[in-house]
Amino acid sequence: xxxxxxxxxxxxxSLVAVSHAIERAALAEAEDGPLVVFALFQRLPYFDRERxxxxxxxxxxxxxxxxxxxxxxxxxxxxxxxxxxxxxxxELAREWSVVALTPRFGASLVAYDRGEVTPAATLETGRLxxxxxxxxxxxxxxxxxxxxxxxAERLPGPARxxxxxxVxxxxxxxxxxxxxxxxxxxxxxxxxxxxGAPPVETADGMLDEAGLRRWxxxxxxxxxxxxxxxxxxLRVAEPAGAPERFGRRSAARESQAVLAAVTxxxxxxxxxxxxxxxxxxxxxxxxxxxxALAVVGRLHESIGALARAFPFVTYTVHAAVAxxxxxxxxxxxxxAAVEWAVREGxxxxxxxxxPAPVGAR
Numbered sequence: 231x232x233x234x235x236x237x238x239x240x241x242x243x244s245l246v247a248v249s250h251a252i253e254r255a256a257l258a259e260a261e262d263g264p265l266v267v268f269a270l271f272q273r274l275p276y277f278d279r280e281r282x283x284x285x286x287x288x289x290x291x292x293x294x295x296x297x298x299x300x301x302x303x304x305x306x307x308x309x310x311x312x313x314x315x316x317x318x319x320x321e322l323a324r325e326w327s328v329v330a331l332t333p334r335f336g337a338s339l340v341a342y343d344r345g346e347v348t349p350a351a352t353l354e355t356g357r358l359x360x361x362x363x364x365x366x367x368x369x370x371x372x373x374x375x376x377x378x379x380x381x382a383e384r385l386p387g388p389a390r391x392x393x394x395x396x397v398x399x400x401x402x403x404x405x406x407x408x409x410x411x412x413x414x415x416x417x418x419x420x421x422x423x424x425x426g427a428p429p430v431e432t433a434d435g436m437l438d439e440a441g442l443r444r445w446x447x448x449x450x451x452x453x454x455x456x457x458x459x460x461x462x463x464l465r466v467a468e469p470a471g472a473p474e475r476f477g478r479r480s481a482a483r484e485s486q487a488v489l490a491a492v493t494x495x496x497x498x499x500x501x502x503x504x505x506x507x508x509x510x511x512x513x514x515x516x517x518x519x520x521x522a523l524a525v526v527g528r529l530h531e532s533i534g535a536l537a538r539a540f541p542f543v544t545y546t547v548h549a550a551v552a553x554x555x556x557x558x559x560x561x562x563x564x565x566a567a568v569e570w571a572v573r574e575g576x577x578x579x580x581x582x583x584x585p586a587p588v589g590a591r
Contacts, residue, residue: 325343462526
């Protein structure tokens with residue numbers, strides 16, 4: 231962190247609330263200009279959601295700067311918004327910041343993507359960030375100066391001049407005496423209003439495919455290039471020509487046992503989807519390929535252990551593993567890889583590596 235303050239841990243769910251509060255404060259009627267606003271969005275879909283707000287902010291602000299990996303295309307920019315393209319490799323690419331500053335007002339949020347998640351209602355809202363926020367003018371001034379140092383050379387000359395004049399004006403006026411009290415009250419309201427959404431609950435620990443779409447953000451605002459997700463496709467089946475059992479076959483008990491074996495490897499942040507009677511997909515946020523392969527190993531062990539409860543049953547397991555930052559998740563490709571593994575008799579298949587990003591992670 232650049233401010234010297236000890237960072238706090240936030241979910242995306244709570245940071246959205248703070249971001250909206252700062253943006254609406256910037257839009258409030260006040261005779262305290264000039265207004266400067268910086269916002270780093272990480273990826274274009276997150277800016278698209280707030281495009282109208284930034285059109286209104288740019289109508290009031292002296293300088294409005296938005297940044298994201300690759301930058302938005304020209305037709306996505308409201309009049310008055312200055313776009314800055316961030317490189318995939320630079321530190322600012324993982325930063326989520328919103329800063330508003332006038333001579334008598336300031337508010338700032340600065341957070342860094344951890345590439346991790348916590349259990350939440352959706353994959354997107356559970357993303358974790360480290361950072362800080364507050365409604366104090368001098369803290370906002372500090373962040374504006376920091377971002378100006380990093381981004382000024384990417385701004386047109388008139389925007390740099392207006393930014394420098396606004397910063398000089400802020401420095402000429404002392405901060406208000408009541409800032410600490412207002413900041414404390416706002417923190418209490420945010421804590422009470424945004425405690426985080428509960429995780430998705432399903433009766434058997436499984437999602438259907440529509441539920442996976444909702445949880446992974448395909449039906450909402452999400453973006454490729456942020457959180458890596460490991461995917462494991464799994465087919466559990468008896469070999470063709472398996473002998474008939476003695477006595478009555480308890481298909482329901484066997485099915486429940488397989489289900490329990492599959493879900494036994496899941497962490498609280500993971501989700502599983504049943505795509506067919508004997509086929510499953512596991513979604514494992516923030517895991518790499520070695521960890522995903524270790525999960526496959528544990529699946530083999532847990533399913534192999536079923537022979538103790540069902541001595542006349544022998545299961546074969548075929549799997550496919552991928553790590554992706556794509557959204558929506560490439561579940562159809564995963565299923566095709568499982569089909570290939572079954573057809574070729576391969577225990578574990580992999581998806582082809584994803585192409586290197588062009589302007590987006």
